[in-house]
Amino acid sequence: MAARIFPKKLGVNIDHVATLRQARRGCEPSVCRAALEAESAGADGITIHLREDRRHIQDFDLKEIRRAIHVPLNLEMAFVPEMIETALAAKPGKICLVPERRRELTTEGGLDARAIEQKLKKAMPSFRRAGIEVSLFIDPDTAQIHSAKCAGADAVEFHTGTYAHARGGAQRKQRLRIARAAQLAASLGLKVNAGHGLDYENIKALARIPQIEEFNIGHSIVSRAVFTGLARAVRDMKRLITGRGR
Ligand code: PXP
Numbered sequence: 426m427a428a429r430i431f432p433k434k435l436g437v438n439i440d441h442v443a444t445l446r447q448a449r450r451g452c453e454p455s456v457c458r459a460a461l462e463a464e465s466a467g468a469d470g471i472t473i474h475l476r477e478d479r480r481h482i483q484d485f486d487l488k489e490i491r492r493a494i495h496v497p498l499n500l501e502m503a504f505v506p507e508m509i510e511t512a513l514a515a516k517p518g519k520i521c522l523v524p525e526r527r528r529e530l531t532t533e534g535g536l537d538a539r540a541i542e543q544k545l546k547k548a549m550p551s552f553r554r555a556g557i558e559v560s561l562f563i564d565p566d567t568a569q570i571h572s573a574k575c576a577g578a579d580a581v582e583f584h585t586g587t588y589a590h591a592r593g594g595a596q597r598k599q600r601l602r603i604a605r606a607a608q609l610a611a612s613l614g615l616k617v618n619a620g621h622g623l624d625y626e627n628i629k630a631l632a633r634i635p636q637i638e639e640f641n642i643g644h645s646i647v648s649r650a651v652f653t654g655l656a657r658a659v660r661d662m663k664r665l666i667t668g669r670g671r
Pocket of ligand 1: 438440474501521522562582605619620621623624641642643645
């Protein structure tokens with residue numbers, strides 16, 4: 426049977442607009458304006474990571490962006506009581522649970538859903554009652570996918586960092602790994618997302634995987650925006666993932 430092909434969506438991660446603002450602890454550039462510009466340019470969702478150390482996105486960004494945008498807000502967060510409370514109060518459309526280490530530059534590796542499956546299962550009803558869709562940021566591994574399903578997650582987001590950093594045959598191997606994982610997750614009824622380290626080149630091969638519904642991309646879009654403006658950077662990426670106007 427042919428795989429169902431999902432229309433591809435782009436979630437724009439604007440953490441690094443906040444990184445720039447926090448470099449001076451002022452109010453420029455406006456993170457909320459970046460969210461609105463990305464939305465106008467075709468982003469299907471806005472993603473922010475409220476880290477425990479608040480190194481970029483701040484609590485007020487969450488509130489402001491939640492109020493301002495019309496597309497779903499995806500809040501990336503650690504699975505810890507403080508952040509759970511914050512999410513339940515803010516009620517973003519979606520959350521993505523990620524592992525967090527204080528000293529890391531960015532999210533390194535996926536969540537070990539197997540190790541915390543029972544804890545996740547216990548927390549799911551409160552997210553469900555708040556109308557929040559829950560995704561788990563995991564490596565594209567069979568055991569992790571089964572644990573995500575058993576824990577009651579709505580979606581998985583595959584960590585694409587290993588794919589993004591590999592080259593040649595090693596990268597093709599990683600793509601195959603992601604494609605197989607996407608097939609398995611979709612067959613279990615999980616929504617399949619992907620993100621981390623994706624850019625205007627390496628996105629092309631992943632955009633052809635039928636089961637992936639959404640890509641969450643930040644650093645490469647914000648980097649390109651320095652030269653082209655954010656709207657153009659978002660439109661260019663959207664074109665690559667939807668295959669329209671290539
Ligand atoms: N998805 C998740 C869960 C992430 O933690 C990140 C990084 O914040 C991204 C996607 C975006 O990664 P990048 O900035 O490399 O595009």
